[in-house]
Amino acid sequence: MNAQHTKTSRRRFLKNLGAGALAAALAGTHHAAHAAAEPVVSGWGILIDLTRCTGCESCVLACKQANRRPTPDQVPTQLCSEAYSFLDAHTVLNADGNLETQKVKRQCMHCLQPACVAACTVGALRRQSNGAVTYDASKCFGCRYCQYACPFGIPTYDWDNPLGLIHKCEMCAHRLEEGQLPACVGACPNGAIRFGPRAALIAQAHAQIASNPFRYVDHVYGEHEVGGTSVLYLSAVPFQALGFPMLGDTPIAGDANQIMERTPLIAAGVAAIATSLYWLTKRHHELATRRAAIEPDQPPATTRRAESQGETKA
Ligand code: SF4
Ligand code: SF4
Ligand code: SF4
Incomplete structure (x- = not known):
């Protein structure tokens, strides 16, 4: 990352932070209520x-x-800023009574009523009308409420980035805009991932279960969980055995809204602390740079101390 880019990012960060804190303090309740009201x-x-x-x-x-x-060539082992999807391995008992490993592709579930969207006070996360839950880094001020709210543990925070931002699957929104399939769908050589209108996929999934009752458990995961998700699963073994959270049919977004209605000032507090830390770090860096410019030939303080101790002993 070059210096100009860093400066621009910092300016953007501060701009967003100010806007974010203000929005959180003054308009967070409004946004949460608005998100819940959307059809x-x-x-x-x-x-x-x-x-x-x-x-x-x-x-x-x-x-x-x-x-x-x-x-891009390294197989991911978890969701992180470098991977929006990974395969989770589970040992299960198959229909023949033998133990086998079942891999489960994990990514954002693209909830119909997403708790992450309801929890975000500045509108950085949005559910689009095509079903994709997308993220706008320019609005995010790093409060991480979305992480706490998500019932599937999906959004990840980039701790290595001083400006720390959220990362998650956006259903390849950039590809959908260009009329392309999400990359994972097109890449599967076994036809394990299908894309289409959610309602049609649900009908298809139930038809598959009905015609192959010994192949599948009678459950389309995501059809009803937390009010429904756009990512759906079919499985041969109960979803609980594969680490899927057992959730009710009620959207969690409502709970997130209630929490946000009570806590907009906390978001402002988080933003204020983040600002203070940023300025302290910046000030420390500037002082160190200035000192180094005044004393360019001076060795580091620890070396100087060791040298003077050596001189005294001699
Ligand atoms: S799975 Fe989590 S991150 Fe994805 S839309 Fe649902 S609440 Fe948001
Ligand atoms: S939809 Fe796109 S971002 Fe999401 S898991 Fe598939 S390839 Fe990754
Ligand atoms: S590409 Fe298809 S078969 Fe391969 S891991 Fe992904 S879902 Fe499974």
Whole structure:
């Protein structure tokens, strides 16, 4: 990252921080209430048939490439700023009574009524009418409320970035805009990931269960959980055995709204602390730079101390 870019990022950070704190303090309640009032449109969906997944990792590598993540050839082992999707491994008992490993592709579930959207006081997360829950880094001020609110533990925070931002799958929104499939869908060589209107995928999933009752458990995960998600799963074993959270049908967004209605000032407090830390770090850096400019040939303080101790002993 060059110096100009760093300066621009900092300016943007501060601008957003100021705007974010103000928005959190004054308008957070309004945004949360507004998000809850928006009508739910079903939109696109992604159906993942776990019985077809061989764990080849093509989908997660394609995801990294499509989203220009660093280390595009390295298989991800968790959700992080470098990977918006990964394969989670679970040992399960198959229909023959043998133990086997089942890989589960994890990414944002694109909830119909997303708790992350309700929790975000500055509108950095939005559910689009096509079903994708997208993120706008220019609005985010790093409070991480979305992380706490998400029932699936999806948004990740980039701790290595001094400006720390949120990362998550956006259903390849940039590709959808260009009429392309999400990268993971197109990459699966086994047809385990399908894309289409959510309602059609649900009908398809139930038809598959009805015609193959020994292949699938009678449950389309995501059809009803937390009010429904745009990412849906079919499985041969109960979802609980694969680490899926057992959630009710009620959207969590309502709870997040209630919390945000009570806590807009906390968001402002977080922003204020972040500002103070930023300025303290900046001031420390400036003083160190100035000192180094005045005493360019001086060795570091610890070396000087060691040298003077040596002189005294001699
Ligand atoms: S899974 Fe989590 S991050 Fe994704 S839309 Fe739902 S609440 Fe938001
Ligand atoms: S939809 Fe796009 S961002 Fe999301 S998991 Fe698939 S490839 Fe990754
Ligand atoms: S590309 Fe298809 S088969 Fe390979 S890991 Fe992903 S979902 Fe499974």
